[in-house]
Amino acid sequence: MAQSERMIDIAGVHKTFVADHGTVTALEPVSITIKAGEFISIVGPSGCGKSTLLRLISGLDQASGGTIALDTAGRKRPVGFVFQEPVLLPWKTIIENVRFPLDTAGVSRAQSDKIALDLIKMVGLAGFEKALPRQLSGGMRQRAAIARSLSDDPPILLMDEPFSAVDLMTRDTLNDELLRIWLSTGKTILLVTHSVDEAAYLADRVMVMTARPGKLKCIHNVDLARPRGDETKLDPAYHALVAQLRRDLRTSGGEAH
């Protein structure tokens, strides 16, 4: 994989909202270049603009200024998005949900079924293809949402606090699975999280953001060995980084956990 390729180029991107009592700055100008295949975590307290940044990159919202360039060769759907909640279509089965991006892009059923079944297996939901979302647990639904976001093979995966609604045990498992998926697919991943542990454990680089107004405070390189696992969590360097991240957040007056 060409690690030097620039996948996402963000230059001076900012966002302001017009509210009743004047304009609110959701995000002060941010600039960063993200390489292809990189795993970036974004941590920060509520209101630091981390979700806003993700929505701007995905094109769900328009920036008030600055430029975002994606090196995705004019694909119609350059990014996959995993929301905080699964956002599955409740009337469709798991396989229909995973297949949904393909079905709506006119991919043949034989091909889309094959892709969907592979992804369902990859996220560990084999046997639940015909189940409806309401029949699954929160963690399983989130796995299905991840499978759906990968089904039309976007080069970039944006994840907005994807595991905040699941319990801690499931969260650890899902984190390890996410790393496995990342290694096997080579996606460029941006993951927004409240948890500094999660951010340090997963990423190549951690963006620390602070609130009111939302801005990028600093970026840490994570030099922990890959593949990561239980040993990583015993590594003093990991703990030093987590402590550093906490300090970064605390001095800014934010309230991360």
Place this chain on the structure above:
Amino acid sequence: MAKRLAAWVDYALALILLLAAWWFATGPMEMPTYLLPSPLRTWNALVGIAVTGELCVHLGFTLQNIVLGLVLGCVAGVALAYLMTRFPKLAVWLDGPLVILQTAPKIALAPLFVVWFGFGILSKIILIFSLVFFPVFIGSVAGFRSLDPKLKDLAKLLGLSTFQRFRQIELPSAMPEVLVGLKIGAVQALVGAVLAEWMSGKFGLGYLMTFASATYKTPLLFAAVLMTVVLGLLLHVMLTMLENRLLSWKGAKK
């Protein structure tokens, strides 16, 4: 399964009790036939028109009008609700006129519909349509407005076309409310169909009722009333089946 069987037994018992009371009133209590015909006489009147094929014609006519009115009213109700949620400007313009039309008692307008649209099927369909349209429309507006904003994000992210959005996300998500409107509309449709036939024409269960009462054929009147009850039940069963099919994902009762 046993629960279902028990429910059927309860239904049957209630019906038998009702029949017994009816029979008791006409038999031992000796109610005159012109007030209350016995179950047997009513049955004979029903068989009488069934044999000549009249029943089929009248029942078919009424059912056909109801189905036509239901389908047209439903499609128009969903369509207008969708347009109004998509183009808020339209909602602002149409709000006033719609409230006036909605609160106008359609039953009272029925004679006017006959004057405007004639004695034929058109005036009947229009009356049924006007009765079905509003409940479906109101249900659909509520349904489309309650769309989860996160599903809108998903649609935007996937770059769905307007039709894909409607077919794959907006309509299924509004379906529970649409069906509530449709169920209310179906009851209204039956009322409207019978009423329209009272007013004009020579076909339908409503016509059969006015004919029977004008000629003092009370058993025939009873038979016609019974058939409208059956028709109402039939509609109810059909809609429940539709609901179970379309809303099975909600874990609706089987």
